[in-house]
Amino acid sequence: MNANGCDRVKELLAPWVREELSAADRRFVEEHVAGCEECRAEASLVRALHAGVPIMPDDLTARVTASIATTPLRRRVWMSPQLAVAAIVVLALGTAVLWRQSPGEGNGVLAEEPLALTWPTDDGFIAGVAMLDDLSDEALAELLEELGG
Amino acid sequence: MVKEEAGGLPDSDLVRLAKEGDREALDELCTRHIASVFRVCRGFLGDDDEAADATQECFVKAVRALPRFRGDASFRTWLLTIASNEAKGVFRKRKRRAEQALESAGPLVSDEPEAGDVTALRQEAGQARVMVAELPDKQRRAVTLRIDEGLSFKEIGEVIGSSEGAARVNYHHGIRRLREMMI
Numbered sequence: 001m002n003a004n005g006c007d008r009v010k011e012l013l014a015p016w017v018r019e020e021l022s023a024a025d026r027r028f029v030e031e032h033v034a035g036c037e038e039c040r041a042e043a044s045l046v047r048a049l050h051a052g053v054p055i056m057p058d059d060l061t062a063r064v065t066a067s068i069a070t071t072p073l074r075r076r077v078w079m080s081p082q083l084a085v086a087a088i089v090v091l092a093l094g095t096a097v098l099w100r101q102s103p104g105e106g107n108g109v110l111a112e113e114p115l116a117l118t119w120p121t122d123d124g125f126i127a128g129v130a131m132l133d134d135l136s137d138e139a140l141a142e143l144l145e146e147l148g149g
Numbered sequence: 150m151v152k153e154e155a156g157g158l159p160d161s162d163l164v165r166l167a168k169e170g171d172r173e174a175l176d177e178l179c180t181r182h183i184a185s186v187f188r189v190c191r192g193f194l195g196d197d198d199e200a201a202d203a204t205q206e207c208f209v210k211a212v213r214a215l216p217r218f219r220g221d222a223s224f225r226t227w228l229l230t231i232a233s234n235e236a237k238g239v240f241r242k243r244k245r246r247a248e249q250a251l252e253s254a255g256p257l258v259s260d261e262p263e264a265g266d267v268t269a270l271r272q273e274a275g276q277a278r279v280m281v282a283e284l285p286d287k288q289r290r291a292v293t294l295r296i297d298e299g300l301s302f303k304e305i306g307e308v309i310g311s312s313e314g315a316a317r318v319n320y321h322h323g324i325r326r327l328r329e330m331m332i
Contacts, residue, residue, distance in 0.1 A: 010321065010324075014295045014296050014299065015299065017296070018296075018299050020299060041328065042324060042328065044273075045277060045324065045327055045328055045331060046296060046324070048273040048274045048276075048277045049274065049277045049278070049281065049292070049296050049327075050274075050296050050297075051273075051274040052274030052275060052277055052278040053188060053296070053297050054187070054188055054191040054192065054197070054200070054278075054297075056183065056184045056187040056188070057187075057197060057201055060183065060187060060201050060204060060205075061179070061180060061183050063201070063205060064179055064183055064204060064205050064208050065176050065179055065180070067205050067208065067209055068175060068176075068179060068208050068209060068212045069172065071209050071212045071213060072213075073167070073168075073170050073172075073175070073212060073215065073216075
């Protein structure tokens with residue numbers, strides 16, 4: 001038997017013992033195994049492994065379904081695009097106002113710059129977005145109300 | 150809602166329903182795949198009780214992660230990846246605790262493939278299963294996923310986090326090593 005035949009047969013041994021091969025492939029494997037000691041030994045091992053496939057305990061399905069019955073199905077919450085934009089604007093303005101009002105020395109230079117020059121509007125990242133993603137519409141409305149007050 | 154047609158629904162539909170909060174769809178997915186999950190855990194851990202615990206934990210984690218499942222891989226492959234990682238985690242914890250590793254093989258399936266010396270095959274099967282537990286991590290997973298679950302090498306690669314070629318090599322190296330151990 002040539003090496004290619006052996007390689008092909010070794011690839012097919014697992015589906016062979018699982019009885020998943022077509023009639024043609026099954027015949028190919030069986031004829032090869034009958035004449036090839038190397039592949040016959042490997043077929044014997046794969047068959048033994050398959051014969052030892054573990055059996056699931058009877059009560060496991062009930063146990064697992066009971067367990068997942070109490071596991072919350074968390075659904076992803078999306079806010080409306082308008083609400084998201086409004087939240088970002090309010091956060092940006094609120095942060096800028098607080099920044100300008102802060103007496104800290106570190107903010108002195110930035111506080112003297114016009115807002116349009118200091119706020120990173122074009123870098124694709126705005127602080128707070130990740131947090132806002134997880135808020136429901138109701139929670140976000142409350143946050144906006146707080147910030148507005 | 151799913152009850153009457155659940156048996157015929159593909160996994161993708163059941164997943165969509167489960168994501169919408171349908172508990173019956175979730176139960177159907179569990180029933181459909183639990184034996185595979187158990188076999189993957191059992192094949193890795195070599196212990197029924199540990200495998201049952203890992204199976205339960207795997208499903209709890211899968212339910213929690215379901216909203217993030219995007220369907221890039223099949224649900225079965227995704228679930229078996231969670232199972233494989235869970236079993237690996239349990240194995241590492243066990244190793245860290247330096248407990249006694251791997252015991253005897255579990256019960257055997259009743260339908261033997263061909264006539265012959267059934268007792269000898271059972272003994273050989275038990276021995277082979279014990280030897281599988283001695284294989285390196287990826288070889289062990291590749292062998293059990295291929296023989297127990299019938300996964301393709303591409304699917305095995307997805308589960309164990311390697312390429313299709315590496316999965317194939319791990320499987321063949323595992324089989325070769327088992328043959329050496331069984332002599």
